[in-house]
Amino acid sequence: MIVAFQGEPGAFSQEAIAGFFGPVETLPCESFEAVFAAVTSTQSNAGMIPIENSLAGSIHQNYDLLQRYSLWITGEYFLRVRHCLIALPGVQKSALRRVISHPQALGQCDGYLRNLKGIKAEAVFDTAGGVKMLRESGDRACAAIASCQAAEIYAMQILEEGVEDDPENFTRFLAVGLAPVSPSGDAKTSIVFSLHNRPGSLFKALSVFALRDIDLTKIESRPLVGKPWDYLFYVDFAGAAEEEVARKALDHLGEYASMLRVLGSYPRYRPEGKSLS
Amino acid sequence: MIVAFQGEPGAFSQEAIAGFFGPVETLPCESFEAVFAAVTSTQSNAGMIPIENSLAGSIHQNYDLLQRYSLWITGEYFLRVRHCLIALPGVQKSALRRVISHPQALGQCDGYLRNLKGIKAEAVFDTAGGVKMLRESGDRACAAIASCQAAEIYAMQILEEGVEDDPENFTRFLAVGLAPVSPSGDAKTSIVFSLHNRPGSLFKALSVFALRDIDLTKIESRPLVGKPWDYLFYVDFAGAAEEEVARKALDHLGEYASMLRVLGSYPRYRPEGKSLS
Numbered sequence: 001m002i003v004a005f006q007g008e009p010g011a012f013s014q015e016a017i018a019g020f021f022g023p024v025e026t027l028p029c030e031s032f033e034a035v036f037a038a039v040t041s042t043q044s045n046a047g048m049i050p051i052e053n054s055l056a057g058s059i060h061q062n063y064d065l066l067q068r069y070s071l072w073i074t075g076e077y078f079l080r081v082r083h084c085l086i087a088l089p090g091v092q093k094s095a096l097r098r099v100i101s102h103p104q105a106l107g108q109c110d111g112y113l114r115n116l117k118g119i120k121a122e123a124v125f126d127t128a129g130g131v132k133m134l135r136e137s138g139d140r141a142c143a144a145i146a147s148c149q150a151a152e153i154y155a156m157q158i159l160e161e162g163v164e165d166d167p168e169n170f171t172r173f174l175a176v177g178l179a180p181v182s183p184s185g186d187a188k189t190s191i192v193f194s195l196h197n198r199p200g201s202l203f204k205a206l207s208v209f210a211l212r213d214i215d216l217t218k219i220e221s222r223p224l225v226g227k228p229w230d231y232l233f234y235v236d237f238a239g240a241a242e243e244e245v246a247r248k249a250l251d252h253l254g255e256y257a258s259m260l261r262v263l264g265s266y267p268r269y270r271p272e273g274k275s276l277s
Numbered sequence: 278m279i280v281a282f283q284g285e286p287g288a289f290s291q292e293a294i295a296g297f298f299g300p301v302e303t304l305p306c307e308s309f310e311a312v313f314a315a316v317t318s319t320q321s322n323a324g325m326i327p328i329e330n331s332l333a334g335s336i337h338q339n340y341d342l343l344q345r346y347s348l349w350i351t352g353e354y355f356l357r358v359r360h361c362l363i364a365l366p367g368v369q370k371s372a373l374r375r376v377i378s379h380p381q382a383l384g385q386c387d388g389y390l391r392n393l394k395g396i397k398a399e400a401v402f403d404t405a406g407g408v409k410m411l412r413e414s415g416d417r418a419c420a421a422i423a424s425c426q427a428a429e430i431y432a433m434q435i436l437e438e439g440v441e442d443d444p445e446n447f448t449r450f451l452a453v454g455l456a457p458v459s460p461s462g463d464a465k466t467s468i469v470f471s472l473h474n475r476p477g478s479l480f481k482a483l484s485v486f487a488l489r490d491i492d493l494t495k496i497e498s499r500p501l502v503g504k505p506w507d508y509l510f511y512v513d514f515a516g517a518a519e520e521e522v523a524r525k526a527l528d529h530l531g532e533y534a535s536m537l538r539v540l541g542s543y544p545r546y547r548p549e550g551k552s553l554s
Contacts, residue, residue, distance in 0.1 A: 030391075054499075057334030103380030106400045114307075114402070123383045123400035125391070199515075202496065203487030210480030219479065220497045223331070 002027050003175075004035045004044035010128030010150030012081060016173040017048045020077040032062055036069040039176060046074065047176045053081070054170040055108060058220055063192065063234060066176070066263050073190050073264030075175035082169075083109055085160040086131055086151045087143040093159050098122055100130040101145035109145055111165040131156055180264055187240040188217060189265040191250070193257040194232050201256060202233070208252040209237055212245050217268075240265040279304050280452075281312045281321035287405030287427030289358060293450040294325045297354040309339055313346040316453060323351065324453045330358070331447040332385060335497055340469065340511060343453070343540050350467050350541030352452035359446075360386055362437040363408055363428045364420040370436050375399055377407040378422035386422055388442040408433055457541055464517040465494060466542040468527070470534040471509050478533060479510070485529040486514055489522050494545075517542040 004027040005013035014026055027044045029035045035047040049065075052058045066073070083105055087096065099106075099113060100122045106113065113121050124130040128150035134142055135154040143159060144150075151158045174190075195201045202221075209216060218236035239246045241262050254260050281304040282290035291303055304321045306312045312324040326342075329335045343350070360382055364373065376383075376390060377399045383390065390398050401407040404423035411421045412431040420436060421427075428435045451467075472478045479498075486493060495513035516523045518539050531537050 031388075055337055057337055057499075060332055060334055103384045103398075103400055107380045110402075111308075121380075121400045121402075123380055123398040125387075125398075199490050199492040200487050202493055203483050206480050206483060210477050213476050215476040216479055216498075218498055221493075221495055222334075223495075 001025065001046070002044040004029050004038040004047040006030070006032050006035055006049070007126045008129035008132055008150075010131060010147060010153040011126060012079060012147055012171065013048050013050065013173065014128075015147060015149055016050075016077045016079045016171075019079065020048065020075055020173070020175055021046070032065055036065050036071060036176070039071055039178060040069055042178065045177065047071070048077075048173055049176060050171045051174045052172045054168060055166055058222075058234065060222065062174075063222075066174075067192060067261060071176040071178065072180040073174050073266055074177045074181045075266045076188065076269045077173045077175070078269055079171050079173060080169070081108070081164065081171050082148065082162050083127075083145050083164045084148050084151055084158045085143050085163050086134070086146055086156045087159050088134065088138065088140055089155070089157045091140050091143075091157065091159070095140060096143050097141040098139075099143050099145060100124045100134065102127045102130070105145050108164045108166075108169060112163045128153070175266070176264075181266055182242065183240050183265055183267045186238075186268045186270065187265050188236055188238060188268040189241045189246060190218075190234070190236045190263040191241075191253075191261065192232060192234055192263060193253065193260040195256065196258055202231075205233070205253055205256050208249045208256075209235075212249050214239060214246065214249055238268070278302060278323070279321040281306050281315040281324040283307070283309050283312055283326070284403045285406035285409055285427075287408060287424060287430040288403060289356060289424055289448065290325050290327065290450065291405075292424060292426055293327075293354045293356045293448075296356065297325065297352055297450070297452055298323070309342055313342050313348060313453070316348055316455060317346055319455065322454065324348070325354075325450050326453060327448045328451045329449045331445060332443055335499075335511065337499065339451075340499075343451075344469060344538060348453040348455065349457040350451050350543050351454045351458045352543045353465065353546045354450045354452070355546055356448050356450060357446070358385070358441065358448050359425065359439055360404075360422050360441045361425050361428055361435045362420050362440050363411070363423055363433045364436050365411065365415065365417055366432070366434045368417050368420075368434065368436070372418060373420050374418040375416075376420050376422060377401045377411065379404045379407070382422050385441045385443075385446060389440045405430070452543070453541075458543055459519065460517050460542055460544045463515075463545045463547065464542050465513055465515060465545040466518045466523060467495075467511070467513045467540040468518075468530075468538065469509060469511055469540060470530060470537040472533065473535055479508075482510070482530055482533050485526045485533075489526050491516060491523065491526055515545070 127146035130144040131150040215238040405427035407421040408427040492515040
């Protein structure tokens, strides 16, 4: 079993892979699109991609890739994102002049970084990749922001844990594969559809679920650029698409939607004994 | 008239201010929160903040600030985000070794930057601020990514225009002020509410609009972290909150919602003769 992810060993996606798949082989990729390509070409058996973050919102780029590639969502995982300030062993915080990380991670630690007077933030293409670079350069005036795991992998020192501005920082990941799965029990289905912007059209679309007592777990409208008055909707609902009631709801939705795609049904993530807070 | 924004002169927010307010005085602020504080303390008469981007999604941080501060949304503006590669006059692209910009802008030009072999991306706290820094440093091996306006303000050279990966890159801005406005004609209202996660609760909530033929222009669910099965909803609807039909709908919504806040009613943005595409 090989699972592809964007980034270097020690990336948050790899942590999500371990949490979701357990101990499997992982395939680091340069971009999200490369993850989709690796699964499509069967170079890997699955991929793991971030889809929404509690601070930064939905990652529209990955929704776009889900529509462009013919892969299925096979599972979901929620990861608490904890950033660490990481340096070479023996380095003191007072010796630091630069901090490197991925732009999004730097953004999530913006307030913390502003308080580190005289220290310059520098963008690199990956959180864990920054730790690797730092290890190789041996630069004792530089720190990286990444996961604790990345610090362990490269045998580095954690100067401070939890340097993100908002402690309630979660990322939801999706597992993707070539074939759909048939979840039994507590399942979830993700769909994308578009509607012409007519009054009440969204209400009609949602009625197909409400009239059948199907619970929604996510809804998001995204204006279609170039068609400013039309919308794309992301909806997750409880249950598997192949259940009779869901099939009927989706048929019904097809009567209103100008486009409808089922991205996959998969087991709903339930933290075992762990609270999400 | 003084309008506060986050960033340095030449920031995209300042472009949005010029587009929305016309020629007014602007007040650069260090953070989004400083913009809210400047308006609250009447140091400025209004503020301009980005609220959602076509690639990066909603800026949850600014939704949080809208809820924490008692300001009103007084208008909206859509800005096409065009990034430029900017250097000192006379510098050739082949001489570049580093590119500086805000982490989000670096992210939006990720593909372009990966293709510039041998060039390092470096995060700074502001797009236009990076251009200013570059001007002051006189560094001929460094370029900045920012708006064309920033290049003009600091008398710099534009090496390449439109270096963003996705040409359909729009940011929606909101104008905020101490007092609500009473838009006549084509108006929009933004609200935030929370619902207990019971099957059909969202459908009931949306029925208050649909039953009154009120059109929605945005809907987004955001899981409440710490309360993983409860949700916050962002909804924009057509019309002003003080119109009788909207007042009734909001009263009705209050029967279902565990929290409800009207963030403001304001004239709907209509590009005059300009297409959004």
